[in-house]
Amino acid sequence: xxxxxxxxxxxxxxxxxxxxxxxxxxxxxxxxxxxxxxxxxxxxxxxxxxxxxxxxxxxxxxxxxxxxxxxxxxxxxxxxxxxxxxxxxxxxxxxxxxxxxxxxxxxxxxxxxxxxxxxxxxxxxxxxxxxxxxxxxxxxxxxxxxxxxxxxxxxxxxxxxxxxxxxxxxxxxxxxxxxxxxxxxxxxxxxxxxxxxxxxxxxxxxxxxxxxxxxxxxxxxxxxxxxxxxxxxxxxxxxxxxxxxxxxxxxxxxxxxxxxxxxxxxxxxxxxxxxxx
Amino acid sequence: xxxxxxxxxxxxxxxxxxxxxxxxxxxxxxxxxxxxxxxxxxxxxxxxxxxxxxxxxxxxxxxxxxxxxxxxxxxxxxxxxxxxxxxxxxxxxxxxxxxxxxxxxxxxxxxxxxxxxxxxxxxxxxxxxxxxxxxxxxxxxxxxxxxxxxxxxxxxxxxxxxxxxxxxxxxxxxxxxxxxxxxxxxxxxxxxxxxxxxxxxxxxxxxxxxxxxxxxxxxxxxxxxxxxxxxxxxxxxxxxxxxxxxxxxxxxxxxxxxxxxxxxxxxxxxxxxxxxxxxxxxxxxxxx
Amino acid sequence: xxxxxxxxxxxxxxxxxxxxxxxxxxxxxxxxxxxxxxxxxxxxxxxxxxxxxxxxxxxxxxxxxxxxxxxxxxxxxxxxxxxxxxxxxxxxxxxxxxxxxxxxxxxxxxxxxxxxxxxxxxxxxxxxxxxxxxxxxxxxxxxxxxxxxxxxxxxxxxxxxxxxxxxxxxxxxxxxxxxxxxxxxxxxxxxxxxxxxxxxxxxxxxxxxxxxxxxxxxxxxxxxxxxxxxxxxxxxxxxxxxxxxxxxxxxxxxxxxxxxxxxxxxxx
Numbered sequence: 001x002x003x004x005x006x007x008x009x010x011x012x013x014x015x016x017x018x019x020x021x022x023x024x025x026x027x028x029x030x031x032x033x034x035x036x037x038x039x040x041x042x043x044x045x046x047x048x049x050x051x052x053x054x055x056x057x058x059x060x061x062x063x064x065x066x067x068x069x070x071x072x073x074x075x076x077x078x079x080x081x082x083x084x085x086x087x088x089x090x091x092x093x094x095x096x097x098x099x100x101x102x103x104x105x106x107x108x109x110x111x112x113x114x115x116x117x118x119x120x121x122x123x124x125x126x127x128x129x130x131x132x133x134x135x136x137x138x139x140x141x142x143x144x145x146x147x148x149x150x151x152x153x154x155x156x157x158x159x160x161x162x163x164x165x166x167x168x169x170x171x172x173x174x175x176x177x178x179x180x181x182x183x184x185x186x187x188x189x190x191x192x193x194x195x196x197x198x199x200x201x202x203x204x205x206x207x208x209x210x211x212x213x214x215x216x217x218x219x220x221x222x223x224x225x226x227x228x229x230x231x232x233x234x235x236x237x238x239x240x241x242x243x244x245x246x247x248x249x250x251x252x253x254x255x256x257x258x259x260x261x262x263x264x265x266x267x268x269x270x271x272x273x274x275x276x277x
Numbered sequence: 278x279x280x281x282x283x284x285x286x287x288x289x290x291x292x293x294x295x296x297x298x299x300x301x302x303x304x305x306x307x308x309x310x311x312x313x314x315x316x317x318x319x320x321x322x323x324x325x326x327x328x329x330x331x332x333x334x335x336x337x338x339x340x341x342x343x344x345x346x347x348x349x350x351x352x353x354x355x356x357x358x359x360x361x362x363x364x365x366x367x368x369x370x371x372x373x374x375x376x377x378x379x380x381x382x383x384x385x386x387x388x389x390x391x392x393x394x395x396x397x398x399x400x401x402x403x404x405x406x407x408x409x410x411x412x413x414x415x416x417x418x419x420x421x422x423x424x425x426x427x428x429x430x431x432x433x434x435x436x437x438x439x440x441x442x443x444x445x446x447x448x449x450x451x452x453x454x455x456x457x458x459x460x461x462x463x464x465x466x467x468x469x470x471x472x473x474x475x476x477x478x479x480x481x482x483x484x485x486x487x488x489x490x491x492x493x494x495x496x497x498x499x500x501x502x503x504x505x506x507x508x509x510x511x512x513x514x515x516x517x518x519x520x521x522x523x524x525x526x527x528x529x530x531x532x533x534x535x536x537x538x539x540x541x542x543x544x545x546x547x548x549x550x551x552x553x554x555x556x557x558x559x560x561x562x563x564x565x
Numbered sequence: 566x567x568x569x570x571x572x573x574x575x576x577x578x579x580x581x582x583x584x585x586x587x588x589x590x591x592x593x594x595x596x597x598x599x600x601x602x603x604x605x606x607x608x609x610x611x612x613x614x615x616x617x618x619x620x621x622x623x624x625x626x627x628x629x630x631x632x633x634x635x636x637x638x639x640x641x642x643x644x645x646x647x648x649x650x651x652x653x654x655x656x657x658x659x660x661x662x663x664x665x666x667x668x669x670x671x672x673x674x675x676x677x678x679x680x681x682x683x684x685x686x687x688x689x690x691x692x693x694x695x696x697x698x699x700x701x702x703x704x705x706x707x708x709x710x711x712x713x714x715x716x717x718x719x720x721x722x723x724x725x726x727x728x729x730x731x732x733x734x735x736x737x738x739x740x741x742x743x744x745x746x747x748x749x750x751x752x753x754x755x756x757x758x759x760x761x762x763x764x765x766x767x768x769x770x771x772x773x774x775x776x777x778x779x780x781x782x783x784x785x786x787x788x789x790x791x792x793x794x795x796x797x798x799x800x801x802x803x804x805x806x807x808x809x810x811x812x813x814x815x816x817x818x819x820x821x822x823x824x825x826x827x828x829x830x831x832x833x
Binding site (some may be wrong): 027040041042088142143169170172173174175187199238239240242243244246247250251254255256266268269270272273275277 | 319320321363423424425451452453454455456460480483519520523524525526527528531532535537547549550553554556557560562563564565
Binding site (some may be wrong): 327332334357360362364365367370372373374375385386389390420434435452 | 739742743745746747749750751752753767768771772775776779
C-alpha cells in the first residue's frame with residue numbers, strides 16, 4: 001500500500017473537556033482509495049478530519065501527509081494544498097458571489113498564474129458538473145449544487161486528498177445523490193483519495209473501506225462487506241445497520257444462505273432473486 | 278374533534294415581477310384529527326409553503342385554510358388563535374433559541390399565550406420531559422448545549438404550547454442515527470399521550486413508513502395520497518418524480534421485476550422478510 | 566416577504582457600457598458627480614440629462630428600471646423640494662397665503678435641487694446596474710492599491726465587501742426564517758408600544774447574531790483550508806485591462822465636463 005496519509009498514535013483533547021476526543025488513533029490511508037468514516041456524535045470523527053490538514057494539531061503522536069508532518073509550520077500551506085476540506089454547510093464555505101470567482105479563490109491565494117487559474121477553475125467546475133453555472137450567484141443554487149461548487153473550490157487546489165465532513169447532512173435525497181456520485185467519480189476516475197465522514201450507511205456502503213469510530217478510537221475498520229454484517233457491534237456503537245444487511249442476516253438466521261456482503265438494494269435484490277430462482 | 282382543511286389553496290411568490298413563481302396550485306387537503314400524516318416531496322415541491330399557511334404565517338393568494346370549519350384568515354384574532362392551535366417546528370429549529378436559560382426559552386410560547394405562572398411552569402416541565410430533556414439543564418444557556426439537546430429544547434418550546442396540530446419539518450435532519458430514532462420515538466409518544474394530529478414533513482422514507490397516511494407533493498400539487506402501503510405500491514411514480522423508496526419497497530420492486538411474486542404494498546423490512554421467507558419455503562426451503 | 570426585495574441591482578448584459586473596465590466606470594461616475602455640482606445653468610442640466618440618456622440607450626437600461634430604483638427616495642426628494650420651495654425668499658411671489666409663500670426663485674431652486682438629486686442617483690444607479698458588485702469591489706481595490714504602500718489593508722477591505730455582498734441574501738433569508746419560527750411561537754412583532762416592540766425584536770436579533778458568528782467562524786475555517794493567507798502574494802484570475810473603449814469613455818467624460826463649464830460661462 002502507498003499511504004498518502006499516515007496517522008500515528010494521535011491523541012487530542014479539547015481545552016474544556018476532560019475526555020480525549022482522539023485517543024491513540026493509528027491508521028494509514030491508501031492513495032486513491034475511498035474511505036468512509038462512521039460514528040455517532042462525539043465519536044471523534046470530525047476531530048479526526050480536522051487533523052488531516054493541520055486545522056488541529058495532535059497533542060501526542062503525528063500525522064503525515066505525503067511524508068509532511070502537519071505539526072511543522074513551514075509545511076502548512078503545502079499540506080492544506082494537498083488535503084482539501086469540504087464542510088457540512090455549503091453556504092458557509094463559499095466566499096464570492098459568482099460561482100467561478102469562488103472556485104478561483106484558493107488558486108488565487110496560492111499565487112497561481114492567471115491563465116492557469118482559469119484552466120483549473122474551468123476544469124474543476126466541469127469535474128463536478130457545474131460548468132454551465134459558472135456565472136451564477138451561489139445563493140440561487142440548490143443545496144446539492146452549492147456543495148458541488150464548494151467541492152470545485154477545493155479541487156482547484158489540485159489536492160491529493162479530499163476530506164468531506166458530513167457534506168450531505170443538510171441536503172435532500174436528490175442533493176445527497178448528486179454529491180455522493182460526484183465524490184465517487186472523483187475517486188474512481190481522477191484517482192483522488194476521498195475521506196467521507198457521514199451518518200448515512202448507504203453512502204458508506206459505496207466506499208472501499210469503512211472506519212467506525214467510537215469515543216476517540218477506531219472501533220471497526222474494514223471493507224463495507226466486512227463491517228456492516230457485524231450488526232450487534234454496530235448497534236452497540238449507536239449506529240444503525242443498513243436495512244439490506246439486516247434483512248439478509250435475518251433471512252440467514254432463518255436458514256437461508258445469502259451473501260452478507262450484498263449491501264446496496266440492487267445487490268440485495270440480486271442475491272435474494274438468485275436464491276429463489 | 279379538530280380537523281384541518283385546506284381548500285383551493287394557491288400561493289404565488291413575487292407576483293407581477295419576473296420572479297413570479299406559483300409554489301402551490303389550487304391544493305385541497307383535509308386532515309382528520311388524531312392522524313399522523315407524512316408529507317413528502319423534494320425541495321421546491323411546495324411543502325414548506327403549504328405548512329406556512331397552516332398557522333397563517335403566509336397568506337394565500339387564493340383559497341383558504343379551515344380549522345374545525347372556521348377560516349383561520351377571517352380576522353386578526355383568528356390568525357392569532359391559529360398560531361397557538363397549530364404548532365410548527367421548522368427545519369433546524371435550534372436556530373430560534375434566544376433566551377438566557379433553557380427554561381425561559383421553552384416558556385416563551387406559553388408566555389405569549391398569556392398563561393399564568395404555575396401553568397407555564399407545568400407546561401415547560403411536561404414538554405421537557407416529553408423530549409427527554411433533564412430538568413438539570415433548565416438553568417443552563419441553550420447556546421451551551423450539544424446539537425441534539427438544542428434540538429430537543431427547541432421542539433419542547435413548541436410542544437409547551439400544547440398545539441392540537443403539530444407540524445414538524447424534517448425534525449431529525451442532521452442528527453446521528455441513534456439521535457434520529459430516539460427523537461422520533463419521543464415525538465410519537467407525545468402524539469399518543471396528547472391525542473394530537475401530526476403532520477410530518479420528511480425525506481426519510483423509513484420515517485414516512487411510520488405514518489398513518491402519506492401525501493406526496495410535486496410542483497405545488499398533491500400527486501399521491503393514501504396509506505403508506507398504497508403510496509409505496511406506486512413505486513414507479515415515486516421514482517419518476519425523483520423520490521426515494523424505503524429500502525424494503527425498493528428491493529420488493531426489484532424482486533417483482535425479476536418475476537418473483539412479492540406483493541406490491543410491501544414497505545417495511547418485516548413485511549419483506551415474511552414475504553421472502555414464504556417464497557423460499559414454497560420452493561422447499563426449510564426454516565430453522 | 567423580505568425575500569421579495571431585489572438585491573444587488575446588477576442587470577447582466579453585454580453592451581459597451583457593461584464591458585468597460587470597472588475602474589473607468591468608477592472614475593467616470595466620480596467625474597459625473599463633480600460635473601453635476603459644477604453645473605450652473607439649465608443648459609448644463611440638459612447636457613447631463615442627454616449624457617445620462619445616451620448611457621442608458623447604449624447599456625439597454627430602461628427608464629422604468631431607474632424609476633423603480635428611485636422609489637425609496639421619494640420622501641427625500643419631496644422633502645428637498647418642499648424645503649427649497651417654501652424657504653427660499655425672493656422678490657416675486659407666485660403664491661402667498663398667510664405665512665406660506667412661494668417665490669419664483671424658490672420654484673427654480675427646488676426644481677434644480679430635485680433635478681440634481683435625480684441625476685446624481687440615476688448616475689450611480691447606472692454604475693451598479695451595469696457593473697457587478699464584484700467588479701466594483703475589484704475596481705475599487707485596484708484604484709486604491711497605491712494605499713497599500715501606506716499599509717492600508719486594501720485587499721482585506723475589498724474581500725470584506727465581497728463577503729458582505731455574498732452574505733446579505735443569506736442573512737435576509739435567515740431573518741425570514743427566524744421571524745417565522747418566532748411568530749409560530751406566538752411572537753407579536755407588529756403591535757405594542759415602542760419599547761415593547763424593541764423588546765419583541767430580541768427573539769429575532771439574538772438568533773441572528775448567534776448564527777452570524779457561527780457563519781463567520783465556519784467561513785474563516787473554510788478560507789483557511791483554501792490556503793487563505795492574507796493579500797500578500799495573491800494573484801487574480803481576472804485581470805483588468807483598459808481598452809480602446811475606456812479611452813473613448815474618458816474622452817466623452819472630458820467633453821461632458823468641458824461642455825458644462827462652457828455653458829456655465831455662457832450662462833445658458
